[in-house]
Amino acid sequence: xxxxxxxxxxxxxxxxxxxxxxxxxxxxxxxxxxxxxxxxxxxxxxxxxxxxxxxxxxxxxxxxxxxxxxxxxxxxxxxxxxxxxxxxxxxxxxxxxxxxxxxxxxxxxxxxxxxxxxxxxxxxxxxxxxxxxxxxxxxxxxxxxxxxxxxxxxxxxxxxxxxxxxxxxxxxxxxxxxxxxxxxxxxxxxxxxxxxxxxxxxxxxxxxxxxxxxxxxxxxxxxxxxxxxxxxxxxxxxxxxxxxxxxxxxxxxxxxxxxxxxxxxxxxxxxxxxxxxxxxxxxxxxxxxxxxxxxxxxxxxxxxxxxxxxxxxxxxxxxxxxxxxxxxxxxxxxxxxxxxxxxx
Ligand code: PHE
Numbered sequence: 001x002x003x004x005x006x007x008x009x010x011x012x013x014x015x016x017x018x019x020x021x022x023x024x025x026x027x028x029x030x031x032x033x034x035x036x037x038x039x040x041x042x043x044x045x046x047x048x049x050x051x052x053x054x055x056x057x058x059x060x061x062x063x064x065x066x067x068x069x070x071x072x073x074x075x076x077x078x079x080x081x082x083x084x085x086x087x088x089x090x091x092x093x094x095x096x097x098x099x100x101x102x103x104x105x106x107x108x109x110x111x112x113x114x115x116x117x118x119x120x121x122x123x124x125x126x127x128x129x130x131x132x133x134x135x136x137x138x139x140x141x142x143x144x145x146x147x148x149x150x151x152x153x154x155x156x157x158x159x160x161x162x163x164x165x166x167x168x169x170x171x172x173x174x175x176x177x178x179x180x181x182x183x184x185x186x187x188x189x190x191x192x193x194x195x196x197x198x199x200x201x202x203x204x205x206x207x208x209x210x211x212x213x214x215x216x217x218x219x220x221x222x223x224x225x226x227x228x229x230x231x232x233x234x235x236x237x238x239x240x241x242x243x244x245x246x247x248x249x250x251x252x253x254x255x256x257x258x259x260x261x262x263x264x265x266x267x268x269x270x271x272x273x274x275x276x277x278x279x280x281x282x283x284x285x286x287x288x289x290x291x292x293x294x295x296x297x298x299x300x301x302x303x304x305x306x307x308x309x310x311x312x313x314x315x316x317x318x319x320x321x322x323x324x325x326x327x328x329x330x331x332x333x334x335x336x337x338x339x340x341x342x343x344x
Contacts, residue, residue, distance in 0.1 A: 001049065001057060005064055008038060012068050016075050022083075025076050032068055039065050106340035110209060110328055113236075113316045114191055117211060120235045124228060126187045126213065131174030133193055136164050139173040143296070144252040145289050157197035159206075167195035171212035172252060175288075175307055178214060179296035184303050185217040191312065202324040209312035216288065216298060216305030222255070225285055225306035229259055233282065236315065237264045244279060253286020253307060265321060273321060280318050283310040 012032055019025050032038050042061050049057050107115070118128055137148075146153055159167040174190035190212040198204040215224065230243045242262040250256045260281050263274035270276040285308035290300035313325055320339075322328070327335050 002060070005042070005060055008042075009064055009067065013071055016068075016071050019075060020079055020082070022076070022079060025072065025079060029072055033065065033072075039068065104340060106337070108328075108336065109316050109320055109322070109339045110312060112339060113319060114209075114211070114312060116236065117232075117310070117312070117315070118189070118191070120232055121189045121213065124187075124231070126189050129174060129178060129188045129190045131168070131171065131177055131190050131192060131212075133168055133195070134161060134165055135168040135173045137166065138164075139176050140166060140168050140170065143176040143292065144172055145291050145295075146251045150251060159195050159197055168192075169196050170194055170309060171210040172307065172309060174212050175214045175252075176292075176296060179216065179293070179298055184298060184305075185215075186305070187215050187217075189213045200326065202326065205313070205325050205329055207329065208325075211310040211312055213285075213308040213310070214288070214305060215307075216293070216303055218303055220287075220304045220306060222287060222306070225257075225287065225308070228306075229283070229285060229308060233259070233261045236319070237261050242268065248284060248286075250284055250286055252289050252292050254289045256284065256286035259283045259285060259308075264318060272323070273318060280314070281311075282314055282318075283308050285309070 016025075016028060019028060030037060034040065039061065042064075043058070046054055046058060046061075122128070140158075141147070141150075141153060158169050161167065171190050171192050171194060174188075174192070178186060178188050178190070192210065192212075193207055194210050195207055198206050200206065213228075215228070226245060233243045234241050241264065244260040244262075245257045246260065248256045248258040258281055260279040262268040263271060263278055263280050265271050265273035266278065268278040270278045274280050285306060288305040288307050293300040293303060293305065313328060316322065316328065317325060
């Protein structure tokens with residue numbers, strides 16, 4: 001039996017030295033030391049050993065068991081260390097490599113200026129509303145006091161989509177929708193795209209942007225209009241900006257004005273940005289025509305209001321000294337990436 005033990009010992013230790021996988025080591029443990037394992041079977045077979053040899057034999061088997069257990073534990077530790085080293089080698093991280101900067105997106109210049117504009121009007125108590133780009137003749141013209149044969153319709157070359165439907169030529173269409181649905185006091189702005197059949201050049205585009213504004217309440221006067229729009233212009237262009245109100249004409253306002261600001265590039269002396277004029281026109285405005293109020297069910301004897309339409313593209317090109325409006329629509333990355341940091 002001693003030889004049997006010796007043979008088992010040699011075979012077990014030799015086999016153990018070959019095993020390199022945790023699973024194979026576990027199999028080995030079960031096969032030799034488990035309940036039905038070979039070493040356990042030897043202990044069970046002690047019955048066949050003559051009684052006087054049993055203690056010595058038991059000791060031999062137990063020390064073999066202990067030896068195999070120790071060898072197995074040592075081999076397991078070796079294998080685990082080897083696997084860990086292999087994993088670490090595969091995961092090598094070279095902290096001296098140059099980093100990759102994440103490429104941050106940015107806002108379109110029109111969005112930057114629009115967000116500033118919205119902040120300014122919000123701080124004066126205006127709500128922001130939305131209106132449809134596809135409009136009816138009623139909202140875009142009729143209700144704004146521009147009947148079918150009115151010469152003002154020629155001023156705005158319209159894209160028609162059918163008999164009645166068109167792409168809105170002005171955000172003023174939104175005024176009517178608001179007045180039909182809200183009771184005064186009303187204080188809203190409505191930013192959005194507008195469309196006119198214009199030839200494309202450095203200052204014209206068939207798609208451009210306006211921000212409509214409307215205030216209706218008791219006792220609103222031209223002074224309120226001047227106050228709000230002066231405040232707005234000076235917040236956008238700077239506190240020392242001069243603001244000029246010129247008489248003008250719009251069918252839906254009476255009286256009507258156009259508003260110019262002193263050129264932010266030259267301070268009013270005349271330059272390329274203001275085409276030598278020293279002034280830049282930024283919006284049209286006026287007191288809402290009584291007929292427009294009445295058409296929306298608002299009594300012009302009781303209420304009055306003012307409206308304005310700001311040219312967002314002009315605001316943007318003058319702020320950033322952009323010489324060609326087409327740059328705002330072409331989405332050339334080389335142009336847009338210059339505005340990444342956003343803000344003023
Ligand atoms: N809708 C006018 C335009 O497109 C601007 C405007 C708006 C004028 C509101 C007066 C009041 O030219």
